[in-house]
Amino acid sequence: MEKNLTINQIQDFKGKYPKQLWYLFFSEMWERFCFYGMRGMLYFFMVNELLMNKEVANLQFGATQAWVYAFTFIGGLFADKIFGFRKSLFWGGLLMIVGSIILAIDPKEYFFLGVSFTIVGTGFFKPNISSMVGMLYKDGDQRTDAGFSLFYAGVNLGAILGGYFCIAIGKRELFASQIAEGLEWNVAFGLASIVMVISLLTFTQTQKSLGEIGLSPLLNIDKKKRVLYETLIYLGSLLIIPLIIVMVSNTRYTDYFMYIIGPVSLLYLAYEMKNFSYSENKKLIAAVIFMLFSIIFWAFFEQSGGSLSDFAAENLNKEVLGLQLDPNGVNNSANSVFVVAFAALVGMVWIWMAKRKIEPNTVVKFGLGFLFLAGGFWVFYYTKFFAGADGKTSLDLFTFGWFIITFGELCLSPIGMSAMTKLSPQKTQAVIMGMWFLASAYGQYFAGLLGANIAEASENATNLEKLNTYADGYQQLAIYALIAGVVLIIISPLVKKLMQDVR
Numbered sequence: 001m002e003k004n005l006t007i008n009q010i011q012d013f014k015g016k017y018p019k020q021l022w023y024l025f026f027s028e029m030w031e032r033f034c035f036y037g038m039r040g041m042l043y044f045f046m047v048n049e050l051l052m053n054k055e056v057a058n059l060q061f062g063a064t065q066a067w068v069y070a071f072t073f074i075g076g077l078f079a080d081k082i083f084g085f086r087k088s089l090f091w092g093g094l095l096m097i098v099g100s101i102i103l104a105i106d107p108k109e110y111f112f113l114g115v116s117f118t119i120v121g122t123g124f125f126k127p128n129i130s131s132m133v134g135m136l137y138k139d140g141d142q143r144t145d146a147g148f149s150l151f152y153a154g155v156n157l158g159a160i161l162g163g164y165f166c167i168a169i170g171k172r173e174l175f176a177s178q179i180a181e182g183l184e185w186n187v188a189f190g191l192a193s194i195v196m197v198i199s200l201l202t203f204t205q206t207q208k209s210l211g212e213i214g215l216s217p218l219l220n221i222d223k224k225k226r227v228l229y230e231t232l233i234y235l236g237s238l239l240i241i242p243l244i245i246v247m248v249s250n251t252r253y254t255d256y257f258m259y260i261i262g263p264v265s266l267l268y269l270a271y272e273m274k275n276f277s278y279s280e281n282k283k284l285i286a287a288v289i290f291m292l293f294s295i296i297f298w299a300f301f302e303q304s305g306g307s308l309s310d311f312a313a314e315n316l317n318k319e320v321l322g323l324q325l326d327p328n329g330v331n332n333s334a335n336s337v338f339v340v341a342f343a344a345l346v347g348m349v350w351i352w353m354a355k356r357k358i359e360p361n362t363v364v365k366f367g368l369g370f371l372f373l374a375g376g377f378w379v380f381y382y383t384k385f386f387a388g389a390d391g392k393t394s395l396d397l398f399t400f401g402w403f404i405i406t407f408g409e410l411c412l413s414p415i416g417m418s419a420m421t422k423l424s425p426q427k428t429q430a431v432i433m434g435m436w437f438l439a440s441a442y443g444q445y446f447a448g449l450l451g452a453n454i455a456e457a458s459e460n461a462t463n464l465e466k467l468n469t470y471a472d473g474y475q476q477l478a479i480y481a482l483i484a485g486v487v488l489i490i491i492s493p494l495v496k497k498l499m500q501d502v503r
Contacts, residue, residue: 005211011138016351018136020213021147023206025154028129030199032155034096034192035126037162038103038118039065040332041170041188043309049108049185054455058306062448063254064115065305067244069441070261071123076131076434078124080427082229085128085214086207091234092124093200100193107185114189116244120237128214131433134421135213140501142354145418149347152414156339158195163332166191173326217427251448258445265435272428279500283423286498287432290416291439293366296484297412298443299450300373300477301405304331306451307470308380315387315467316395327395334399338406346410362419362499363492365411370485372408376401377478384471391463422502450477 010018042064046057079088099117102110133151137144168174170188172181179187207214218226247253266288273281312331318324353359360368379401387393416436424432450473458469 005209007135007212010136010211010213011141013136016143017147017150020136020206020209021133021151023202023209024129024133025151027199027203027206028151029154029158030195030202031093031096031125031129032158033162034100034158034196034199035068035118035122035162036159036332036336037166037188037192037195038100038115039305040163040167040309040328041185042115043306044167044313044328045107045111045170045185047310050111054310055452055459058451058455059251059448060248061306062445062451063248063251064119065302065444066254066258066441066448067119067248068122069437069444070257071119072126072437072441073123073261073265073431073434075123075126075128076431076437078233079128079131080217080429080431082216082218082226082233083124084216085132086203086210087216087230088124088128089203089214090200091237092121092126092128093196093203095121095237096125097121097193097196097200100189100196104186104190104193107189112245112249113241116241116248119244119248120241124237126437128433130417131421131429132210132214134418134429134433137421139422142351144422145350145415146344146347148414148418149343149350149410152410152417153340153343156336156343159336160333160340162192162195163336164326164329167332168326168329171326171328173329254445258442261438262442265438269431269435272431276425280425282498283500283502284432286495286502287420287423287436289495289498290362290366290419291436293370293484293488294412294416294436294439295442295446296480297370297373297408298440299446300377300481301409302444302447303451303474303477304335306447307454307473310451310455311380311467311470312398314463315383315391315393315470316398317392318395320395320399325395327398330395330399331402334402335406335409338403339410342406343410343414346407347414361492361496362415362502363495364489365415367485367488367492369408369410369412369415370481370488372404372406372411374478374481374485376403376405376408377474377481379404381471381475381478384468387464387467389464391465391467393467419502423499 010020043057043061046052046060047054052060075088075092079085095117099114099121102117103114133148137147165174166188169191170185172184216226218229247257269284273284308331309328312327316327318327320330350359379397383393383397386397420432420436421429454470454473458466461469
């Protein structure tokens with residue numbers, strides 16, 4: 001019965017959330033366990049196991065994460081034109097499983113090979129499940145932001161588990177007596193592959209409830225021709241992996257790619273815009289403005305995987321509210337803990353404010369996101385005043401910094417995903433969502449450059465001097481975030497005009 005549901009029947013749900021959202025929630029949760037588990041291990045593994053220079057490791061981490069998000073644009077494009085959301089998601093999940101298994105076999109020998117499979121797989125998986133969430137709602141449904149906030153809680157529930165457990169296992173902070181010495185990283189990467197299998201099984205067993213959402217846009221053409229197109233994508237995505245290995249392992253090639261992919265994606269969008277009305281194109285311009293500001297946000301926020309990872313390993317004690325915890329695990333997962341705790345509440349606040357017609361528009365929410373980001377980095381800076389002579393400072397205060405930043409993320413990221421679906425025409429939604437994640441790629445790329453600069457400045461310094469260098473760098477980021485937030489709030493009336501009826 002469920003497989004015959006129309007989009008209208010799905011969108012005419014009662015209550016706060018459609019039931020399909022819960023299915024996508026759990027599939028995304030386990031995929032994010034895999035992704036954030038891998039992400040949380042990369043920088044530490046490169047520095048401590050591959051013995052990379054910290055400046056180089058920051059650049060490598062930034063390049064790796066930039067490629068992950070850049071491929072979401074490509075994955076979104078193929079989903080829009082050939083695969084459909086569902087098939088793209090499934091293929092991406094399979095590639096992520098293969099990448100994790102390769103790393104589990106020998107993470108040192110096959111590091112870049114396994115990472116490259118994961119990069120391509122995430123590109124096919126990530127933008128399309130987010131697009132399907134957007135299609136569960138009718139245009140103008142005031143429950144959309146709340147739905148994306150709940151979905152974002154699923155993202156972060158997976159990030160909590162993966163972000164803490166994987167790095168803690170790799171560092172032998174967890175299950176050390178159960179894992180043979182020398183195999184801890186194999187187990188950590190292997191755990192990521194297991195949960196990705198769970199994610200795919202969750203999706204395949206519940207996808208009938210999506211009705212016609214996410215099916216191939218080419219169902220009306222000859223089957224042989226459709227299969228040919230799909231086969232070419234399968235082969236192409238495998239054949240490109242050696243190229244990705246070269247590009248990721250040599251960051252100067254990533255530089256060239258980032259110089260090209262952004263302008264090319266904008267030109268492609270401009271080409272697509274000739275098929276839309278003047279009103280639709282104004283909304284697309286607004287979407288691009290959000291993307292540009294999101295680059296700045298993620299360049300600062302994603303210090304978590306690079307410079308903040310190093311800061312956690314060397315400059316933080318191991319106690320949070322009296323509990324002994326691994327500082328790297330806390331750095332990877334504290335933000336996600338707070339998102340899970342407060343995402344639904346923030347979503348309900350938006351609904352409550354909307355009913356009373358006092359809800360801030362999307363632009364102002366973005367501006368508030370930057371103000372919270374600035375506050376969190378100011379707290380990171382302030383940790384320097386609590387340091388001992390050994391350069392170790394308060395993990396409690398550091399965690400509080402993430403508490404503040406979390407509200408900034410909740411004002412920007414789920415709201416941004418929701419805005420992309422509302423501002424883009426139906427037939428180009430996956431491409432726009434891909435461009436949203438491409439903006440994140442630039443954020444990751446610039447995060448690596450910022451982290452490398454901080455690492456270079458602290459080279460050959462004592463631990464206390466390193467703490468002061470990192471803290472002073474975070475103070476500068478706090479100032480820039482504050483400026484960006486104020487600018488966004490000032491220009492909000494102009495952007496709101498471009499958005500027209502979209503709040």
